Amino acid sequence: MGDNVRVGVLMGSRNDWETMKRAVDVLESFGIGCEARVLSAHRTPGLAAEYADAAESRGLVAIIAGAGMAAHLAGALAGRTTVPILGVPLSSDPLRGMDALLATVQMPKGIPVATFAIGGAGATNAALFAVAMIATTDPEMRRKLAAYRAKQIEDVVQNPDPRSDG
Ligand code: RP5
Numbered sequence: 729m730g731d732n733v734r735v736g737v738l739m740g741s742r743n744d745w746e747t748m749k750r751a752v753d754v755l756e757s758f759g760i761g762c763e764a765r766v767l768s769a770h771r772t773p774g775l776a777a778e779y780a781d782a783a784e785s786r787g788l789v790a791i792i793a794g795a796g797m798a799a800h801l802a803g804a805l806a807g808r809t810t811v812p813i814l815g816v817p818l819s820s821d822p823l824r825g826m827d828a829l830l831a832t833v834q835m836p837k838g839i840p841v842a843t844f845a846i847g848g849a850g851a852t853n854a855a856l857f858a859v860a861m862i863a864t865t866d867p868e869m870r871r872k873l874a875a876y877r878a879k880q881i882e883d884v885v886q887n888p889d890p891r892s893d894g
Contacts, residue, residue, distance in 0.1 A: 734788060735858045736765065740796065741795075747794065747818055770798070770800065784810065796820040797828060816845075818846070
């Protein structure tokens with residue numbers, strides 16, 4: 729694990745990678761050191777606990793945790809560290825992510841998990857939220873985030889006709 733890792737991107741299964749890759753892509757595009765790991769609250773509870781226990785001393789500022797079905801990864805991590813946990817509910821058959829959404833968002837009081845949208849939008853937004861957290865104390869990151877938002881506006885302004893190729 730590199731010393732410059734500031735955000736961990738965890739997922740319950742290797743099968744979650746296609747979605748959670750979006751979080752890594754965002755973080756890398758902002759130049760934020762991150763790592764991706766498969767860790768499960770159910771299949772590898774000991775390893776997930778070890779990761780959470782080491783997070784603060786490693787200097788992680790946030791952990792993004794994506795999981796599907798009975799999604800306990802984010803909550804299990806949150807119970808062992810005060811490093812902010814950003815939960816991403818993932819879609820799977822047969823409940824299409826509603827199961828994971830409720831499991832992630834309905835944390836009992838005292839142990840918060842910030843919960844994002846189901847699937848790819850959630851993975852992207854969790855990473856952008858981590859960027860915003862870092863930007864609170866990093867002017868360069870604040871500038872990059874402002875530029876990201878400005879580009880979103882500019883893309884719409886430049887291509888307002890939905891029938892054009894853009
Ligand atoms: C969760 O169960 C994982 O996050 C995954 O989304 C879901 C199914 O896992 P696999 O059976 O595809 O490995 O723990």
